[in-house]
Amino acid sequence: MALSEHEEALLQQMEEALYAEDPRFASRIEKTKSGALGRGRIVVGVAAGVVGLALIIFAAMISNIWLGAVGFAAMVAGIVWAITPAKQPLGSVGEDGGVKPRKKATGGAPGGKSGTFMERLEQRWDKRRHDQM
Secondary structure: OOOOHHHHHHHHHHHHHHHHHOHHHHHHHHHHHHOOOOHHHHHHHHHHHHHHHHHHHHHHHHOOHHHHHHHHHHHHHHHHHHHOOOOOOOOEEOOOOOEEOOOOOOOOOHHHOOOOHHHHHHHHHHHHHHHHO
C-alpha cells in the first residue's frame, strides 16, 4: 500500500529527527537495511563451517576429543564470520578516494528548547494535530 504525501513527509521528518538524535544508530540501521553482507565473506564463512563439521566427524571416527573441539570452534567461527557484516567506516567516499565523515545534524526543537527524541516527536505530533483542527 502506497503512502500518502502527508505520511511520506511525516516519515521523512521522523527519519531526520532520528539522524539528529543518534547518528550512529541511524547509520547502523541504514547498513542493515542495505544488506551489506559481502558474497566473499559468506563463501569463506560457509567453507569454514563445512571444514569445521568435517573435522568434528573425523574426530569422532578416530576418538580424538581435542580435534573435535577445534572443529567445533572452526565451525562456529565460520558461521559467525558469514553472518556478521564487514566493518565499514562511517561517512561517504570523497572525490579523492578518501572517506568524508558524515555531517552531524544541527538544530533542535523550535525556540532553542531541546529534549529527548521522544519528547520532541510528541511535541511535533501535538503541533500537527493542533494545526489540522
